[in-house]
Amino acid sequence: MGAQVLNNKLNPNYEPDCLNLIxxxxxxxxxxxxxxxxxxxxxxxxxxxxxxxxVPESDxxxxxxxMNIARELGETSQRFQAGFADGVITQAEYLQISKEVHDTVAALLQFEQSVARVVR
Structure with missing residues (x-):
């Protein structure tokens, strides 16, 4: 697809050749x-x-x-406690907490996928 064709497909005023889902x-x-x-x-x-x-292959x-879930949750808890110790969470502390929360969610999803692998 050339640049002009793509431009036509993205142009809302050029209906004959609109972009389709495929x-x-x-x-x-x-x-x-x-x-x-x-x-x-x-x-x-x-x-x-x-x-x-x-997904890992071994039991x-x-x-x-x-076990990684508990470790990640512990790290999230530590970041939160450290950030909230003075009663105020700064933007930098929030970013650290947010990263740990995402790591915890990823650990939970990893575990879910690992369990799904052994379901019979």
């Missing part, structure tokens, strides 16, 4: 924008998008994933 998906795939687009629409829905990690890895 073409839109091809553009998103070619530009590798699936994750960014998912985050954009999730934000509009007051939601978040988390990349799912690869010991399943136990490690379970």
């Amino acid at each position: 073409q839109f998906e091809a553009i998103v795939r070619r530009l590798d924008l699936n994750f960014e687009l998912a985050k954009y629409f999730a934000a509009k829905a007051n939601a978040i998008v988390v990349s799912l990690p690869a 010991m890895a399943l136990l490690d994933d379970f």
